[in-house]
Amino acid sequence: MIPAPAREALRQALGGAIRFDAETRRLTSLGVGGPADALATPGDRQALARLLALCADHGVPCRPIGRGFNLLVHDAGVDGVLLLLSLFKVLEEREGHVFAEAGVSHTRLTRFCRERGLAGLEFGAGIPGNLGGWVAMNAGIGDREVKDVVREIEIVSSDGKGPRSVGRADLEFVYRSLRSLAPGDVVVSALLAVEPSTPQKVAARIDELLERRRATQPLDVPSCGSVFKNPPGGYAGQLIEEAGLKGAREGGVMISPQHANFMVNTGGATTGDVLALIERAQDEVRRQTGIELETEVRIIGRPS
Numbered sequence: 001m002i003p004a005p006a007r008e009a010l011r012q013a014l015g016g017a018i019r020f021d022a023e024t025r026r027l028t029s030l031g032v033g034g035p036a037d038a039l040a041t042p043g044d045r046q047a048l049a050r051l052l053a054l055c056a057d058h059g060v061p062c063r064p065i066g067r068g069f070n071l072l073v074h075d076a077g078v079d080g081v082l083l084l085l086s087l088f089k090v091l092e093e094r095e096g097h098v099f100a101e102a103g104v105s106h107t108r109l110t111r112f113c114r115e116r117g118l119a120g121l122e123f124g125a126g127i128p129g130n131l132g133g134w135v136a137m138n139a140g141i142g143d144r145e146v147k148d149v150v151r152e153i154e155i156v157s158s159d160g161k162g163p164r165s166v167g168r169a170d171l172e173f174v175y176r177s178l179r180s181l182a183p184g185d186v187v188v189s190a191l192l193a194v195e196p197s198t199p200q201k202v203a204a205r206i207d208e209l210l211e212r213r214r215a216t217q218p219l220d221v222p223s224c225g226s227v228f229k230n231p232p233g234g235y236a237g238q239l240i241e242e243a244g245l246k247g248a249r250e251g252g253v254m255i256s257p258q259h260a261n262f263m264v265n266t267g268g269a270t271t272g273d274v275l276a277l278i279e280r281a282q283d284e285v286r287r288q289t290g291i292e293l294e295t296e297v298r299i300i301g302r303p304s
């Protein structure tokens with residue numbers, strides 16, 4: 001709940017760029033989750049900084065989200081402001097690199113590189129989300145991750161200070177996370193390394209990776225990608241499959257019969273269903289193997 005004075009200050013500062021008591025269901029790929037106190041879509045760096053500073057002054061939590069492809073919001077909703085960077089859409093070549101703002105989608109980035117014959121980012125072709133989410137999650141597949149292509153990122157701090165540029169050497173990426181981000185810090189843009197190639201070669205690599213995904217992942221039903229991180233030396237999906245949980249259900253959520261690290265919404269699912277199935281998978285894998293599965297999907301909001 002945002003106190004009335006903070007609500008008024010936010011309304012005055014952001015005008016139409018903030019909405020209160022907003023649904024979040026459509027903001028997550030699984031299509032589950034309760035409401036957010038507010039949803040803000042600042043149009044530029046100045047408005048973003050003003051929003052963050054105001055939230056910090058009033059003690060209102062403010063959290064950036066991308067396209068919600070690896071995100072769950074508790075059914076009881078989320079306190080404070082959810083911040084969308086969908087208006088940060090600049091995408092261009094800069095001196096042999098690709099500069100992309102946080103709201104650039106993976107589809108657009110992939111198409112951009114394919115059309116210009118720029119190699120290096122093909123691995124991201126099937127990793128849905130926005131550039132900001134990619135960087136914050138250190139998204140990747142196989143032995144290729146965002147950390148391998150980032151040269152610099154631009155951050156606005158959770159208190160509204162910045163933007164500041166941080167070079168690759170000062171960024172601590174780990175498996176599916178960027179440790180250098182403090183809670184509430186916002187990735188505004190990134191400079192990505194690419195190499196000159198040809199549109200045909202880039203397209204061929206992308207098509208090959210997408211084909212592999214189509215064969216192994218349930219892409220025609222709502223999911224949030226991998227629910228669990230792979231434990232050292234193993235695969236979460238394999239452990240869940242070996243625990244006999246493919247096809248297991250809780251309410252409207254099911255462990256995909258195609259890929260056991262994916263949970264899919266079969267209709268009418270709630271976040272509570274997903275959390276119950278997460279707990280069941282963790283319990284069963286722990287009981288059978290002693291391995292502790294850690295969630296990759298980010299969970300925010302008020303636990304019910």
Ligand SMILES: Cc1cc2nc3c(=O)[nH]c(=O)nc-3n(C[C@H](O)[C@H](O)[C@H](O)COP(=O)(O)OP(=O)(O)OC[C@H]3O[C@@H](n4cnc5c(N)ncnc54)[C@H](O)[C@@H]3O)c2cc1C
Nearest residue numbers: 066067068069070128129130132133134136139140187225
């Ligand atoms: C079918 C499918 C396949 C997938 N395959 C893969 C895969 O192969 N590899 C992989 O790594 N992931 C995969 N994912 C997961 C997902 O695509 C990635 O995690 C992606 O990076 C999420 O981006 P997003 O914009 O949707 O971020 P969100 O899910 O909206 O957010 C994820 C996290 O990033 C933070 N965040 C978002 N934007 C910003 C920002 N601007 N500044 C700071 N923090 C921010 C959020 O606070 C949250 O903690 C898959 C998902 C699906 C549905």
